[in-house]
Amino acid sequence: GAVVSQHPSRVICKSGTSVKIECRSLDFQATTMFWYRQFPKQSLMLMATSNEGSKATYEQGVEKDKFLINHASLTLSTLTVTSAHPEDSSFYICSATTGSYGYTFGSGTRLTVV
Amino acid sequence: GENVEQHPSTLSVQEGDSAVIKCTYSDSASNYFPWYKQELGKGPQLIIDIRSNVGEKKDQRIAVTLNKTAKHFSLHITETQPEDSAVYFCAASKSLGADGLTFGKGTHLIIQP
Numbered sequence: 001g002a003v004v005s006q007h008p009s010r011v012i013c014k015s016g017t018s019v020k021i022e023c024r025s026l027d028f029q030a031t032t033m034f035w036y037r038q039f040p041k042q043s044l045m046l047m048a049t050s051n052e053g054s055k056a057t058y059e060q061g062v063e064k065d066k067f068l069i070n071h072a073s074l075t076l077s078t079l080t081v082t083s084a085h086p087e088d089s090s091f092y093i094c095s096a097t098t099g100s101y102g103y104t105f106g107s108g109t110r111l112t113v114v
Numbered sequence: 115g116e117n118v119e120q121h122p123s124t125l126s127v128q129e130g131d132s133a134v135i136k137c138t139y140s141d142s143a144s145n146y147f148p149w150y151k152q153e154l155g156k157g158p159q160l161i162i163d164i165r166s167n168v169g170e171k172k173d174q175r176i177a178v179t180l181n182k183t184a185k186h187f188s189l190h191i192t193e194t195q196p197e198d199s200a201v202y203f204c205a206a207s208k209s210l211g212a213d214g215l216t217f218g219k220g221t222h223l224i225i226q227p
Contacts, residue, residue, distance in 0.1 A: 004157075006157070031211060032211055032212060034214045034215075036214075042219070042220075043203065043217045043218065043219045043220055044203070044215075044217045046214040046215065046216070049213070049214050059214075091155075093158070095214075095215075097210070097211045098211065099210065099211030100210070100211065102146075102148060102160060102163055102210065103148070103160070103207075103215060104160070105150075105157040105160075106157050107157045108155070108156060108157045110155070
């Protein structure tokens with residue numbers, strides 16, 4: 001079945017630094033990748049949609065300069081949280097799709113900014 | 115944009131009984147409706163999905179029904195087991211693969227032994 005690998009699973013960083021999260025589709029080429037954010041005991045909120053080689057499309061209210069998304073290949077997308085602050089602490093989850101077979105989610109990254 | 119409402123927020127059932135979780139959506143253009151199970155600290159796992167040209171789908175103990183007219187879809191789990199305890203999310207998408215998912219707020223399902 002389709003597998004999406006996300007790394008790191010946990011990261012702690014100091015306020016003001018940047019953090020990069022990787023999302024890889026291991027056994028399929030993903031036409032589109034998505035990034036979600038989930039606060040404790042809340043639902044997943046779509047942050048952005050990215051297609052290989054194109055600029056990401058951000059949802060309303062998501063700062064594109066803070067959450068940089070790069071989708072360099074059909075199997076890799078990265079999310080960089082720039083100048084992180086405590087309010088950016090959250091669970092970040094990526095999802096990938098081929099377009100026909102639904103959405104496969106990564107295992108998530110717990111970001112803690114101290 | 116799309117809005118997905120999910121009820122109940124918490125559901126406690128006796129082991130072996132059935133559980134039903136209900137969702138409504140607002141955008142009639144939505145045509146793909148998956149259900150996910152999420153365990154603590156992990157990403158969501160697809161358990162079943164349904165497309166708008168189908169009214170019902172079943173996979174062993176799990177079934178999903180869709181009423182397009184009412185913009186309503188439901189998850190049914192029969193013969194519940196302790197390992198079914200988790201948070202369940204419904205979601206909707208207008209274009210499978212091109213659009214992201216709009217999620218409901220989730221249901222914490224508790225299976226009482």
